[in-house]
Amino acid sequence: MITEARRTVRRERRRTVDEREAFDAFADAVRDIPVDGPQSGVRVGARLATPDAASAARAVREAYERTVMAVPHYHEEYDDTYAESLEAELGPTVAAAATGPRLTAAAKSGLVDAALNARADRARFVEALDVEDETLREADDRLGELLAEAAELDTEPLEDLRFGSLDAIRTRLQTLERHAEAVGADRQATLREQTDDLSLPDCAPDLPTYVYQDHEVTYPVLATVARTATILQRIREDVERSMARV
Template sequence: MSERIDAALDAVADERVSIAAERDALMAFDRRVADLSTVTVSVGPSLVADQRQSDRSLERVREVYAETVMSVPHYEEEYGDTLAESLAAEFGDDLAAALLNGAALTPTVRNAVRAAAVSARDEREEFLDVLDREAASLDAAASDVAAVRSAIPGGDGSPRRRFDDLRRAWSDLRDLEARIDGIARRRQETIRGHRSDLPGVPADLSEYLYADLPTPYPVLATLATVGERVAERRQRVERALASTA
């Protein structure tokens, strides 16, 4: 298997661990918020709930959020943002403002928080599906590349070889070039498909996942290297054919 594709598979596996942890944290956050008591506030002259209970209710939501969503192992390295920034990124500015500056955790606010948490969790689930498809695409490409490499004909294109053998080697090499083109087209279709699978996925998933690798397109780079090897071998065979004509 190509070292480039191996590194890409490792990157996908690492990302999957992180996204799964975020999904689980959001599920835990939702469960804990569901257990929190809500506060009903009168809009009239009197306050039905005790003011201290009102103040504490939103504080508990913020604490639960920090203890779950912001406590995944990779959080500081990956995000490193504040509570306010994180709430806004996950739940939107309006709900973040309600949790940071609101009067109390009313039933309406709690329902909105839980709905936002479920939506964020679902986005992670969908992203995990995309990552699984990406890993499957990498595995398939690795197998295809290995098959092409093993099928590259031996020999150095020496003029001493029989014309029929050279002709057969040339035909085999042309077939391999066509196979490489086909593998590349399928890979490009997969890359384009990621962009439409999930609106929340970065515009270019490869650049997002493989930013720390030598190339953001490890399969295409590997195919280019193998293709150069096949083309070089074909050109040598062509020279040998020309010398025997």
């Protein structure tokens, strides 16, 4: 479970880095787009249309399509239209200004700021994913050590051991159970910190729910802790039954 989770984290990190760089490139491209000058041109209905206005809006769209919408995973993960993506990523106000009849200096500034904010969100998420991967690795190592020692204890010929030896094994198993509980407690603390530090969608109360939503197990560390605790408890109960027979 944890190994699969780490693969997912690394994939999500690659995708998030791609998006971070894409929003950075989009902001740079928008900076180079000239804003509309004084209104002059042909009046169409109640709106003044100018060749520059159409050109600016088209330039914004082309920049967005060749950066944000060009990341390798875009269609697999999002697959929305230009207008939908612009509103979802940069907000309805900025999206309306970017697709409006004129690209004013204020609209351009707002567009760049929104793109940089989206970039900053990705940068924070990359950091969170790095922490997630490290905590997954640490938990996997710690739980692996507990299970390895448990497997060794499980091979002891209990029927040949005296009460004192059995009691020593039981004491060690109780210690291993406390270590497993500590891994679970550390994981819970990490989850609380992640939730406080990140702004995730409403449908995802924490990072594991968001990242592992397609997994059979949403909380791989806690599930592995529970599995480890069950194994340790089973071995300890076998030892205690042997103690009762001595």
